[in-house]
Amino acid sequence: MTDAVRTVFEGQARHAWSIDQLHEVVCGALGAADYSSVFRAVTVMEREGAIRRIDLGDGKAYYEVGEDHHEHVRCDSCGRVAEVPGCVLDDATSGVQKSTGYVVTSHQLVFGGLCPRCAKRRSR
Amino acid sequence: MTDAVRTVFEGQARHAWSIDQLHEVVCGALGAADYSSVFRAVTVMEREGAIRRIDLGDGKAYYEVGEDHHEHVRCDSCGRVAEVPGCVLDDATSGVQKSTGYVVTSHQLVFGGLCPRCAKRRSR
DNA sequence: ATAAATGCAAACGCTTTGCGAGTGC
DNA sequence: GCACTCGCAAAGCGTTTGCATTTAT
Numbered sequence: 001m002t003d004a005v006r007t008v009f010e011g012q013a014r015h016a017w018s019i020d021q022l023h024e025v026v027c028g029a030l031g032a033a034d035y036s037s038v039f040r041a042v043t044v045m046e047r048e049g050a051i052r053r054i055d056l057g058d059g060k061a062y063y064e065v066g067e068d069h070h071e072h073v074r075c076d077s078c079g080r081v082a083e084v085p086g087c088v089l090d091d092a093t094s095g096v097q098k099s100t101g102y103v104v105t106s107h108q109l110v111f112g113g114l115c116p117r118c119a120k121r122r123s124r
Numbered sequence: 125m126t127d128a129v130r131t132v133f134e135g136q137a138r139h140a141w142s143i144d145q146l147h148e149v150v151c152g153a154l155g156a157a158d159y160s161s162v163f164r165a166v167t168v169m170e171r172e173g174a175i176r177r178i179d180l181g182d183g184k185a186y187y188e189v190g191e192d193h194h195e196h197v198r199c200d201s202c203g204r205v206a207e208v209p210g211c212v213l214d215d216a217t218s219g220v221q222k223s224t225g226y227v228v229t230s231h232q233l234v235f236g237g238l239c240p241r242c243a244k245r246r247s248r
Numbered sequence: 249a250t251a252a253a254t255g256c257a258a259a260c261g262c263t264t265t266g267c268g269a270g271t272g273c
Numbered sequence: 274g275c276a277c278t279c280g281c282a283a284a285g286c287g288t289t290t291g292c293a294t295t296t297a298t
Binding site (some may be wrong): 071078082083105106113116 | 206
Binding site (some may be wrong): 020 | 254261263
């Protein structure tokens with residue numbers, strides 16, 4: 001099962017996968033599969049460091065292949081997620097630290113908007 | 125009930141309130157109250173625009189008085205939330221738009237780290 | 249008497265876990 | 274036989290809703 005999930009991630013069909021989405025694809029590939037099995041595979045892979053869990057603000061857990069750090073844009077219309085190359089915030093961190101007194105060790109940022117396709121469809 | 129909740133927000137004891145936290149305070153103030161009543165009050169107030177719902181990434185819904193836009197820092201240790209004055213990202217938006225092609229209309233950003241108190245306790 | 253507010257209990261969406269059955273070594 | 278994987282069912286957790294009762298007007 002872990003292999004099946006790994007294959008899905010390698011397929012790159014999406015940038016960020018919810019367990020549901022993974023489950024659906026895995027079912028297609030294997031004929032059948034249980035949600036909990038996908039969940040467990042994902043849990044293992046996360047512990048291994050192969051994938052990283054991200055929060056896109058819609059209450060579901062998403063996973064992406066754990067490479068370099070980057071931010072995300074999510075289309076409010078179709079849900080498609082893209083990666084924002086480079087980190088917008090490394091500089092900001094020290095400013096936050098200065099203004100709030102918190103020792104800042106992480107940040108979680110999601111942009112919202114419309115992906116090119118949906119933006120085009122809207123403007124018609 | 126709505127008044128009781130409103131009072132809690134006016135008290136400014138916290139920056140961001142979960143429904144649980146509001147519920148607890150309201151119970152103290154009124155003697156008893158149902159979680160769902162607090163939930164409903166919060167829902168109404170959000171629709172009114174008096175408060176805004178925010179997502180701090182821990183799976184719970186938080187609410188803050190809906191003033192100007194700003195970001196948040198959350199202490200990984202005690203959960204205390206502070207406001208990051210000013211918007212770190214207005215400039216970044218156009219860059220994101222350029223690099224991803226998405227029309228960016230919003231962003232949701234939470235810094236994580238340690239609040240001054242917890243940072244001090246840790247270093248002992 | 250009528251309409252609004254509240255409490256109670258249950259539904260819901262998604263995640264997580266316990267356990268038994270199946271599979272391979 | 275033993276360890277491991279998987280499916281099934283159910284438990285959790287927080288949010289949300291339906292309904293009946295209380296409260297206020």
